[in-house]
Amino acid sequence: MMRQLHVFDRPNRFVAGTVGTPGDRTFYLQAVDGPRVVSVSLEKSQVAVLADRLEQLLDDIVERTGTALPAGESDNDALAQPIDEEFRVAAMGLAWDGDAGLIVIEAQAPVETAEEAEETLLEDVEEGPDALRVRLDPRVARSFVERARRLVAAGRPPCPLCGMPLDPNGHVCARLNGYHRGTSLDS
Structure with missing residues (x-):
């Protein structure tokens, strides 16, 4: 199947957000660059894992390079409307582009086999599942982590x-x- 790859290089906005009330929320990742908006849905646990892994990657970068990576501006705005779900996220990948100094996040649509997901995740191939690939400045990624943590914690109390x-x-x-x-x- 021909792959639709939504690529955002340093978008104006990349956030996790929700629609609905606690207990009945749908979680989204949303990338916005000018008039272009791409939204993909995912599970609350996927948002939490992405925030954890992203923070680990940022901490590793700080440890290796010795440079501080504080969060950029906080984004507390609602998701851009209308929210048209491109696909439901099945797999996610995370990488560091050391040459460009950018974090790469990819969210991928479901595939039939785990091998197919592994072969296509973070790869520039023509065939495979649809994907959202975002390249972020580390400060923006740190802000993403903070917002994602607040979003996950805002649910129903345990x-x-x-x-x-x-x-x-x-x-x-x-x-x-x-x-x-x-x-x-x-x-």
């Missing part, structure tokens, strides 16, 4: 017993095994 998210309408906790304090079994 149950203190089982760690699962608490719903506003109640929570059936596996740790309580159906027992509720104050109820009698003698009824």
